[in-house]
Amino acid sequence: MADFVNGFWDYYISIITLLSIFGCGILLWSQSKHRVKAGAGATTGHVWDEDLTELNTPMPRWWMWLFYMTIVFALCYLVLYPGLGSYAGRLGWKSAGAYQSELKQAEAEYGPLFDKYAKQDLKTVAADPQARQIGERLFLTYCAQCHGSDARGGKGFPNLTDSDWLHGGEPATIKATIMHGRTGQMPPMGAALGSDKDIENVAHYVRSLSDLTTDPIKVAFGKTKFAACAACHGADGHGNQALGAPNLTDKVWLYGGSADTIMETIRKGRTNTMPAFEAFLGEPKVHVLAAYVWSLSNENGGEAAK
Amino acid sequence: MSDAAPRETVIKMYAAREEIYPRETKGRYASLRWACVWLTQIVFYGLPWLRWNDRQAILFDLGARKFYIFGVVLWPQDFIYLAALLIVCAFALFLVTAVAGRVWCGFACPQTVYTEIFMWIERRIEGARSARIRLDRQPWNADKIARKGTKHAAWFAVALWTGFSFAGYFTPMSTLMSEVSALRLGPWETFWILFYALATYGNAGWLREQVCKYMCPYARFQSSMFDKDTLIVTYDAKRGEPRGALGKAQGDCIDCGMCVQVCPTGIDIRKGLQYECISCAACVDACNSVMDKVERPRGLIRYSTEQALARGWSSAQVRARLLRPRVLIYTTLLALIGGALGAALALRTPLKLDVMRDRGAMGREVEDGVIENVYRLQVMNTAETAHTFRISVSGLPSIRLATTDMTKLDGASARAVAVRVQAPREGAKTGSNRIEFGLTAVDDPGLAVTEKAVFIVPKQ
Numbered sequence: 001m002a003d004f005v006n007g008f009w010d011y012y013i014s015i016i017t018l019l020s021i022f023g024c025g026i027l028l029w030s031q032s033k034h035r036v037k038a039g040a041g042a043t044t045g046h047v048w049d050e051d052l053t054e055l056n057t058p059m060p061r062w063w064m065w066l067f068y069m070t071i072v073f074a075l076c077y078l079v080l081y082p083g084l085g086s087y088a089g090r091l092g093w094k095s096a097g098a099y100q101s102e103l104k105q106a107e108a109e110y111g112p113l114f115d116k117y118a119k120q121d122l123k124t125v126a127a128d129p130q131a132r133q134i135g136e137r138l139f140l141t142y143c144a145q146c147h148g149s150d151a152r153g154g155k156g157f158p159n160l161t162d163s164d165w166l167h168g169g170e171p172a173t174i175k176a177t178i179m180h181g182r183t184g185q186m187p188p189m190g191a192a193l194g195s196d197k198d199i200e201n202v203a204h205y206v207r208s209l210s211d212l213t214t215d216p217i218k219v220a221f222g223k224t225k226f227a228a229c230a231a232c233h234g235a236d237g238h239g240n241q242a243l244g245a246p247n248l249t250d251k252v253w254l255y256g257g258s259a260d261t262i263m264e265t266i267r268k269g270r271t272n273t274m275p276a277f278e279a280f281l282g283e284p285k286v287h288v289l290a291a292y293v294w295s296l297s298n299e300n301g302g303e304a305a306k
Numbered sequence: 307m308s309d310a311a312p313r314e315t316v317i318k319m320y321a322a323r324e325e326i327y328p329r330e331t332k333g334r335y336a337s338l339r340w341a342c343v344w345l346t347q348i349v350f351y352g353l354p355w356l357r358w359n360d361r362q363a364i365l366f367d368l369g370a371r372k373f374y375i376f377g378v379v380l381w382p383q384d385f386i387y388l389a390a391l392l393i394v395c396a397f398a399l400f401l402v403t404a405v406a407g408r409v410w411c412g413f414a415c416p417q418t419v420y421t422e423i424f425m426w427i428e429r430r431i432e433g434a435r436s437a438r439i440r441l442d443r444q445p446w447n448a449d450k451i452a453r454k455g456t457k458h459a460a461w462f463a464v465a466l467w468t469g470f471s472f473a474g475y476f477t478p479m480s481t482l483m484s485e486v487s488a489l490r491l492g493p494w495e496t497f498w499i500l501f502y503a504l505a506t507y508g509n510a511g512w513l514r515e516q517v518c519k520y521m522c523p524y525a526r527f528q529s530s531m532f533d534k535d536t537l538i539v540t541y542d543a544k545r546g547e548p549r550g551a552l553g554k555a556q557g558d559c560i561d562c563g564m565c566v567q568v569c570p571t572g573i574d575i576r577k578g579l580q581y582e583c584i585s586c587a588a589c590v591d592a593c594n595s596v597m598d599k600v601e602r603p604r605g606l607i608r609y610s611t612e613q614a615l616a617r618g619w620s621s622a623q624v625r626a627r628l629l630r631p632r633v634l635i636y637t638t639l640l641a642l643i644g645g646a647l648g649a650a651l652a653l654r655t656p657l658k659l660d661v662m663r664d665r666g667a668m669g670r671e672v673e674d675g676v677i678e679n680v681y682r683l684q685v686m687n688t689a690e691t692a693h694t695f696r697i698s699v700s701g702l703p704s705i706r707l708a709t710t711d712m713t714k715l716d717g718a719s720a721r722a723v724a725v726r727v728q729a730p731r732e733g734a735k736t737g738s739n740r741i742e743f744g745l746t747a748v749d750d751p752g753l754a755v756t757e758k759a760v761f762i763v764p765k766q
Binding site for chain 2: 031032033034035056058060061062063064133137140144145146148149150151152154155157
């Protein structure tokens with residue numbers, strides 16, 4: 001336990017705690033009897049507001065025993081639970097342990113359900129309405145921060161509801177993506193292509209692949225420079241799912257399709273990370289999630305997952 | 307007392323409790339108290355057994371965080387009703403106290419009610435007051451062991467049943483019954499049944515008046531609601547004094563001590579109002595029966611007020627003082643809050659809607675310069691029947707939902723629905739625009755809620 005900067009504070013806290021508890025006991029014991037002058041009468045002798053006096057009526061005795069019991073309780077507590085400096089307590093109770101036991105309980109409750117789906121084929125799971133509902137809840141909890149509640153993504157975060165996949169849209173591929181994460185790397189190509197003019201020309205050529213409005217002269221110049229890009233994106237710009245290189249011929253843009261944005265992508269490159277969820281969620285949950293994500297772009301079996 | 311050399315004496319600050327043996331009373335107020343015992347206990351023991359549409363009528367399901375009260379299902383979001391209910395209870399207590407003192411304590415408080423039940427058991431097994439005193443003073447023998455043992459066993463049986471009934475408010479009675487008969491009670495249920503049973507047994511069997519004298523917080527601040535016109539149990543000293551044995555007395559009080567013997571807190575009401583008095587009127591019943599025997603008018607000890615005694619008012623004059631500011635203010639506040647609570651519950655829609663904008667994107671542009679925002683609607687159907695709801699959105703020209711506008715929910719369930727809302731740039735200002743979501747049950751247009759939200763239009 002590195003709660004304190006040095007051992008002194010350990011003793012400091014423990015001693016103050018114990019002294020306070022024993023102090024309460026001594027105070028209680030010393031005040032349980034009073035010496036008064038004989039014939040002092042039934043009041044304590046204090047007078048407030050001219051005529052208000054306090055009777056010397058004794059408190060019930062069980063009340064005093066309750067006080068002593070609280071002291072005994074406090075000492076027992078300090079033996080059993082952490083409370084004295086960095087002493088861990090005989091029971092070894094930790095808040096982390098309490099969290100773990102809650103997790104275990106949830107695992108015992110929902111584990112069998114996930115295990116049932118884990119044995120099924122992903123497409124079978126995707127056709128199961130209950131599984132899709134579970135998947136939807138998991139998605140809204142763990143995925144929606146980046147991909148949006150509607151799974152349509154945003155700038156830099158892929159849309160999961162269309163048929164355009166960076167790494168492939170097969171159920172098993174999607175599961176692999178969620179399990180192990182992905183890193184998307186587009187290197188900065190500015191130096192390789194040459195001047196700003198060249199970069200602009202290539203950007204126009206890339207736009208022409210998706211039939212967007214372009215300057216035909218720039219397109220012609222850009223096409224000659226595209227060889228540097230073809231290594232990953234393919235000679236025809238159809239991309240390469242093995243490398244996670246996007247298809248440049250559809251109208252789907254991860255960062256935007258304006259000439260300026262494309263030029264920036266070429267100049268500076270892009271780095272993108274999908275985190276791995278295997279350690280965090282565990283395979284059974286990822287299995288259900290992958291089936292749900294796949295169902296978003298493949299309407300099959302029953303009503304579509306809304 | 308000699309004031310010789312000042313000797314010192316030791317005063318103990320804590321003293322053992324002295325056993326009180328209240329004598330049984332019969333009369334108007336005793337009957338009224340028994341009526342209260344019957345009424346409160348039929349309600350308490352009976353409610354968990356009532357059914358309502360194949361579920362328990364009253365069930366506080368802590369695990370599922372739902373409170374079922376007859377036709378109403380309350381969710382955690384409805385906690386405000388509990389607060390209002392507690393306020394209503396508090397003001398009702400203030401009002402009753404201002405008018406009639408500690409009558410709650412004397413007639414309806416669980417402490418009094420269970421003590422009454424336990425004392426009845428005690429009387430059946432150990433006998434009347436004098437027999438009980440004798441039994442406690444005699445040495446232990448077979449008869450004493452048998453009587454005491456039977457009494458505590460009977461007490462504990464009642465206490466256990468009370469604990470069991472209490473647990474039945476939180477775990478359905480049917481479940482509880484089968485678990486008990488199969489000896490498979492959960493740890494928490496076992497704890498609460500035993501805890502509540504022990505509390506009942508300890509409070510009503512052993513502590514009794516000590517609860518009212520030393521523990522009860524209400525007893526501590528009741529005097530702030532009293533005034534000179536509050537009804538209290540009073541001894542009419544003008545009529546009673548000077549007291550003396552029958553035949554020698556000049557006043558009506560014959561000093562028979564009945565009023566002291568019946569008092570559950572062990573005080574002598576003839577000394578005037580004391581904080582221990584719980585307004586149970588046992589002494590009123592006792593004194594009236596004695597007055598009947600000695601052929602004097604009743605009411606030597608009676609419910610009256612400080613003012614009335616001092617000025618010799620009739621009961622009509624006492625009643626006239628009811629309409630004093632303190633009572634009127636408490637009544638008005640109680641009526642207002644109670645009315646508000648009743649109205650709120652009656653007009654409550656069993657449907658809730660929370661809107662959360664997706665924070666990932668501020669708003670995106672789709673085809674033809676149309677702006678799209680994504681929201682997550684948390685739809686909570688708090689009714690117990692399944693409904694299909696239509697989602698609508700309004701607040702901007704040509705605003706529309708781009709996703710399905712229907713969602714189906716089972717009874718007493720919640721779900722998050724992701725919706726996309728689209729509106730053209732024309733007619734909306736850059737930045738945030740106020741819009742409103744609506745949710746209407748398809749089969750019941752009266753079942754509808756609206757919720758405000760914000761639609762963001764990004765800069766061009």
